[in-house]
Amino acid sequence: MPDIRVENLSKCYRIGLKERMSETLGGALASFFKSPFDNMKRLRGLTIDSGDYGSKRSLPDDIITALDEVSFEVKEGEVLGIIGRNGAGKSTLLKIISRIVEPTGGRVLIKGRVASLLEVGTGFHPELTGRENVFLNGAILGMSRAEIRRKYDAIVDFAEIERFMDTPIKRYSSGMKVRLAFAVAAHLEPEILLIDEVLAVGDAAFQRKCLGKVEDVARAGRTILFVSHNMGAVETLCSRALLLRKGRLERSGPTQEVVSEYLAENFRHADNPFEGCPRSGNGKLRVTGFRLEDPDGGKVEFVQSGNPVVFAFDFENYKCGPKDAVCISFSIRTDREQPLFHNYSSFSNAYFRQLPSKGSFKCLIPDLPLSPGNYLIQCRCVINGDHKTGEEADWPKISVPINVLTGDFFRTGNTNLSTWGPILVRGYWSTSESG
DSSP states (O other): OOSEEEEEEEEEEEOOOOOOOOSSHHHHHHHHHHHHHHHHHHHHHHOOOGGGTTOGGGOOTTEEEEEEEEEEEEOTTOEEEEEOSTTSSHHHHHHHHTTSSOOSEEEEEEOSOEEEESSTTTTOOTTSBHHHHHHHHHHHTTOOHHHHHHHHHHHHHHHTOGGGTTSBGGGSOHHHHHHHHHHHHHTOOOSEEEEESGGGSSOHHHHHHHHHHHHHHHHTTOEEEEEOSOHHHHHHHOSEEEEEETTEEEEEEEHHHHHHHHHHHHHHHOOOTTTTOOEESOOSEEEEEEEEEOTTSOEESOEETTSOEEEEEEEEESSOOTTOOEEEEEEEEETTOOEEEEEEGGGGTOOBOSOOSEEEEEEEESSOOBOSEEEEEEEEEEESSOTTTSEEEEEEOOOEEEEEEOOOTTSSSOOOOTTSOSBOOOOOOOOOOOO
16 A cells, blocks of 8 residues: 555635624624524535535535545655645645645545644744743654654754754744754654645755755655645655646656646746836837747757756847947846846857847857756846946846756766755866875
């Protein structure tokens, strides 16, 4: 039997009922005497009969479907990624598997002890110290007192807040609470671990540390269900992935194939962000679109670390004359707006003259030096000078997202690059004799 078997799992929620208030004394008295019967009626109204779920056409308008007959299996020791847009049902699925939420229909069969990292910090008491909350939170998560004592030093060392363990939690910063909460949850030893977007909290260094801890758990042979919007982390950790869309299981298969489909769908449905965006500049030339291309000119939705890629910026030329020299630049930032690098055409002594009325600027990066993850790109155009001395023509105040998938950047066969920082640099080593 697999560690987890999900069979026709469904979950419906009824949108809350509006409270009706009486406007007269007589109406208030009548409401008082009728309230027991009204409350009973409301209670019946909030109950969704699982037997009626199959007839979807008969569901009232005030019912929303969070999960719609989802079925899959997870083998022992498998790391399964679950991806999808916000509202796809990912968190609801993990809450049902962890027994926090009851399903409307279907069932879940589980073999082994389950631990959940769904909402870090749940169970912390603000008046208790960090030390006391470690024992309280550990007990809530299913750890024995002896187990917490044995792991206490490792938990504190991981959280890196040893000086404050005897301080009440209410005096902690939000970052300190997150560190301590994840440290407690990460030191559980279950057969099955459910993780919901916990790598989106804390600073960048702590996120890398959390990802490393999850990798350690995966290497130990435990079964993991991993929900994240970080496609690089999903590709690094997971051998297989599920794609949820509006509560339905859209696809299951090898991680890279499922991630590619998800990113391609997002790209196809994305509107052109350059239409109507705020800008600065004299408007002699405007950037009107952006896309990624392969070196042969084919359009792609994503790129792998270390692979060649072309950044293509469409433009419309309104007033640039034959003597005007245009310099274009772009910058890459993390999805948290941390700048990584800039690339100006002037760095390569490339200034563009005699531009057509419409065209594209293209920049080939022979081996993209970005680790797997989500990034933002922004562009700018200047005329008759470089980025410092030129006349600003167009600076769209918009960032376009790009997705980088894992790849063999160093040509060693190792594609586990997510914890090595956002920038990858290939070096050429040698040795020499001393003296």
